[in-house]
Amino acid sequence: MKFRAFAAVAAASAMTVTLSVAPAQAHNTHQQPAPAITNVKTLAEGLGGPLKVAFGPEGRILVAEAFAGKITSVSPTGAKTTLVNAPGKEIAGVSHARGTTYYFENAGATGEEPPSGLTPALLKSIDKQGKTRTITDLAKFERKHDPDGQTVYGVRDASASCLAQAPELRSMGELYSHPYSSLPGRNGVYVGDAGANAILHVNNQGKVSLVKKVPAEPVTITEAVQEAAAEMDITVPDCMLGHTYWAQPVPTDITIKGNWLYYTVLPGVPGESLSKGKVYKMNLHTKKTQTVATGLSGPTGIALDKRGNVYVAELFGSGVAKIVNGHGVTVLPAMMASDVAIRNNKLVASTEALTPSGKLVTASIK
Incomplete structure (x- = not known):
């Protein structure tokens, strides 16, 4: 994958997590306190990369253990089946509705190179x-349609001499499908690829259609971006400072x-380490x-409560956040925190997800 932040997730990049914790925590300092989350409990431990969770039948919680290739x-008592x-x-994108469980089976284990x-x-x-x-x-569908195949990622307006110093900082959308989230909906399933x-829709007969080609995310190249990229062994020449990197x-x-x-949206390198998620x-x-929210650090899960409040799991941040x-x-x-799901006043989240011993946490929303 070329400059895709998801590669850091797939490779369980501890370096990227380290880079991003500080800015993620900082964005909470100027906000008013959110309504309380109470009755926090660890329901299960020892999960192999619990990147996605969903409410299942009979009060059970379904967990996609991407590293272990399992669901x-x-x-409710924590017993695992x-x-x-x-x-x-890689087993990803678990969801459940009307008695049916949906998931993705992708090539390759998440703990390995994509x-x-x-x-x-x-x-x-x-x-x-x-x-x-x-x-x-x-x-x-990707092979036939390739929605972002004509999108130019990276620095679009650098001079030829500047780009020659780092030609890898411009690329076209590659031919690649990696479905990561599913949502049962109208006459089928919505898919975040x-x-x-x-974002795609698959109807009940298996026909795939495009819902939205997600636009590239602009990241202004500053010295902070340059330094973050250097930590990832990516050289950003000085001639690109001030330009926009289309992640x-x-x-x-x-x-x-x-x-x-x-x-x-978790923008690709170097945006994921700079709280550029939205x-x-x-x-x-x-x-x-x-736009509902900005300044998020690796948002990889979203859920709404019955009042319409938005909650986000920030994989490279400080936990589950409420949007205020x-x-x-x-x-x-x-x-x-890699995912969050809400039903009535119950919240479930997967945590410590980029480890072989992830956790499933439950809580109540007041």
């Missing part, structure tokens, strides 16, 4: 009887309330898109 079902076991695969080229990216389902079927291979940089947007999670689809919402009818006046206010401190 684990956790009971393996629902999917695919060693060597696979090169266009590899299978399967959307699968498990019905009430436990029967598994493959709905579609999202890589086929972190490889294609697109890959990397959609990481999606949810819907009414006619609005909410999604989180939340957007798009009207499904008009396609009008609005367009900014995140940490309400559930945690390391490496």
